[in-house]
Amino acid sequence: MAHAYMMGMAERERRIRRSQLRRSHLRKHSNPWDIPEGEFVANYRLSLPLFQQLVDELAPYLRPKQRSTGISTELKIMAALDFYAGGSYQRRVGKDYNLGLCQTAVHKCVAEVTDALNQSEVLLRHIKFPSSTEERRTILKGFMDVFGFPGVVGCIDGTHIAIIRPHLNEEAFFNRKHYHSLNALIICDVNLNILHVDASYGGACHDSHVWNRSALEAHMQSLNEAGEACWLLGDSGYAQRNWMMTPILRTAPDSPESNYTDNHTSTRNTVERCIGVLKARWRCLLAHRTLHYDPIKAGKIVNACIVLHNMCNNARLDVPALDEYDRRRDGQRQPRQPAYAQDVVASRQALVERLWRDRRRRR
Template sequence: MDQQALLAAIGFLDQDLNYPDIANAVIGEFDDNRRDIIRNNGDVPPRNENYFEETVPRYTMDDFYRHFRMQRQTFELLTLALGRQNNPQVHIIPFEKKVLLGIWLLAKPESFLAAGDRFGLAPSSAHAIYSQIVDGVMNLMDDVITWPNMQRATAIANFYKNYNFLLLFHQVFRERSNGMPGVIGAIDGCHIPIKQPEANPIDFYNRKGYNSIILQAVCDHEMKFTNITVGMPGRMHDSRVFRNSPLYRQMMNAAHPLISPENHLIGDSAYPLLGSLLTPFRNNGHLNAATVNYNTKLSKIRCIIERAFGLLKGKFRRLKYLDMSDELLINKTVAVCCILHNFILNNERLNEGELLEEEAAEEVPAEMMPNEREGNERGQHKRNYIVDLLVRV
């Protein structure tokens, strides 16, 4: 179909309509249908034309949540947030339908063919819409994944320190004890399985025996991500991922430090000990009762990041295996899941039933780098001070 002919055919319509967008959408759908017909030897492929229009509106609250991993009210807020990015125009496909399709593809490990069939769309249309929604959610990152400011950092640190008082209000730390001061978040990395990249299969083949990229994240006491780095090859050690991340450069910036001296992150032994990042004592068989107590308390707090990864992967099952070839789209997909993870937690109560058991990471102790010597000394002093402090708690 010729675009100019189509534009002429609708030329009598209201001049405010966006003719090129309408024409391109119609032509695209026409071409998708034509390709499908050719592939199926002239038979029009069957599609579910009324899933969005008739089935979804009849879903109960539980049905909607089970399929789309969020409450209907949260979906409406998300649609509003994404809709503000779009110029007013005529949508051949309703915008709400596009958002639902995008969420569906993140929540379930379905092909674009299967998802497109459910929503009455060609696979190529489903892929184009998915990319559009992913880009839209990416634009929300700076508003949804935020580093705690001074006031927020103090509140988080006080939560960790005064755990018993706040237990009634935060069930995520039930049956865990701490008392460690100054903690504003926990850091760790997790593997996201991908199919073997054609260009560089070796670096992405991890020590666990499959291809992956690494998601490094920091989360707060509510399992909300405050910083993420996505896309490092799966073969990389956690400490190398950390040292190659923007977060590390910000933390090591002496002129404008990201974390105040009285605060710090906590991580496992795969991370370097710094004044702004506390790690456990290595178990060399000679730990005393005080250092064992410190390690135990740190471990009980640090596991919150593992639970955050479990919740992330429990909600967005596409992360179980990303069958994609576009490296940029792979990284965006992981980042978008993290953004939606926070968006949901900002608007709903935690659903612990969705947590997946996160695979235990291999903790290869990090070696100190020359530029970390001063930070390491501050970390040792701070850690020893906290060891003594916890003995008196």
């Protein structure tokens, strides 16, 4: 019996060794440039030229290959991209014939590439709220040209990213749909570029709570106090302010207020479409695809996916179709935010009247 046990252990060791040699051979001969462009985009979401740009940008932040059997920078990034895009845990990625990596190696690749994408230089290069008057005017003009809604410097919303139950402060991440999540604040422009993200708050937090503690809220207030007429568009979960325009609830039909709210809704829908595109590309963020990471690492994955989203968006790459099941499940698992008590603000009334005059002039 002992002999049979020893024979079994020896056979197991031989299988493990053969598997290691096979993966090493695959890594040695893997070349992303041999993959057809269409297949590469389908698996990794980036075009080959954009992938090369990403490799060049992240290489200074990734550990170089130390030996011939090590993992190259290209394979590390491919492993992370496949995980972000697939929405499943690393086991599927580790079986990809283009990678030849075991699950443990893929886990390390995802962590290393995610940290590289979260370097401050990388984040500031790709996620930028307009800092100058000229940059804000460009965004204002974009919204005005497309929707005829003046003064819009961005549209804001929160979206929930499911995570496993955290060990610390568990109650801060347990949301209204009874699962653990991050409530990620997203601000985008008319072209669906994401200008700002904050994925550091738990799913128990109201959208307005996340916004009120953002440094950007104070920045928007200071712009308003300096006399700059620009604002964000938010839903009724946010407080009405001179720098935050929200819809008017329970309006009379065919009134200036209902006209304003219709215009507001169609314009603010930009951020909902933006979030839909983000999650269609990087399906690990779908609310029913739980990230098996602690809140800090999960927040870094959100940031990484948004950097990649903006790169793909600026390169005008096609958005993969999100099937009806994924779209419906994600929508069902997004907690509804209660309406914020609205404040009467004169600037919104002026905007209501302006949009009403514009509508009557077009008739």
